Amino acid sequence: MPSKSKVEQTALEKHSAFFDTDGDGIIWPMDTFVGCRAIGFNLLMATLAAIIIHSGLSWATMRFPDPLFRLSVDNMQKAMHGSDSTTYTAQGDFDETRFNRTFELYTQPPHTSMSLGDIITMLNGQRNAYDFVSELVHIYAH
Template identity: 40%
Template structure:
């Protein structure tokens, strides 16, 4: 059962509890529980003197949780409490165990498996999702122009803006979820924190309002590149998943991190296009017969 803290934290538009008198009243009512939360542990995850620690409660292990050692980064699986063994669909985790999770994140675009992602690879991969050509060009520009140089094996910038997968960990930036470490491993604790802190109402995912709060909560001082990169990454995630109810499901987001959902979405669009094309042919055939 959720604690009183988890259910009672007010939903503030600016993401800060300190701005209201209601928050001070809440802290007063729950101060004993707050300073000893979670109960039965040797540590606390919130203190009344710093209200933001009450509003954004991190993930903490509970009885019955399937995820073991959440603070330990996984080198080749994107583990969560619901998927402690990573993505097992289509044998993904086993087939990609020779790659770090951050490398798995981009293998969808490396169709020839040469370890290099050209701008054309990026464009084709985005088009396979059914994205508009102009949107694909924008995505290609943002991705390859900004991410090419850190991965380059040379000090000289690559005029073709290729991305080298072997050095992809060097593309890590600030103000993001911190679910990847500096070597490309996946950090389950940080991933779980995203939903523990920002999933208001325990929906099992994040809506647009949650994403705005998350973007604000994860920002680092003076990190203009990180702010922009995180914004476009989550925008692309939303456009790709495009949930009917507006909620990005937790496991879908997890599969974004290990890249396993990208080909799935491409296949889904291809199948949809195939059925749509077949329906059009049937209509045209009936018109001719008439």
């Protein structure tokens, strides 16, 4: 099923669509790997990102369990979890105030980029009880 037009998409769907290079509304694990490489991840980190993202979020974005671990761009807001950055609202809209607050809180001056350590610190700082995805990040980061 083709995805919504750019005008109809929420900010979260537009963000996710970066990885949907063929525009069919479905993100394959290889799409995520290629997208992560395009933004500068090394081979190991791009592979881990694709595995973690797709194994953790596929079940939430697809109508039925998907043995191929694909993601649906149109349902990406269903994959949001309690310990994320809160940059996107529950409806998938971008909240610039939340983004700026989170970025300033968890990055070092001059607040121009976020390191892996900053990301781990942010995830730990935003962690909610019973959010097992963030709990796994916490365990493996230490």
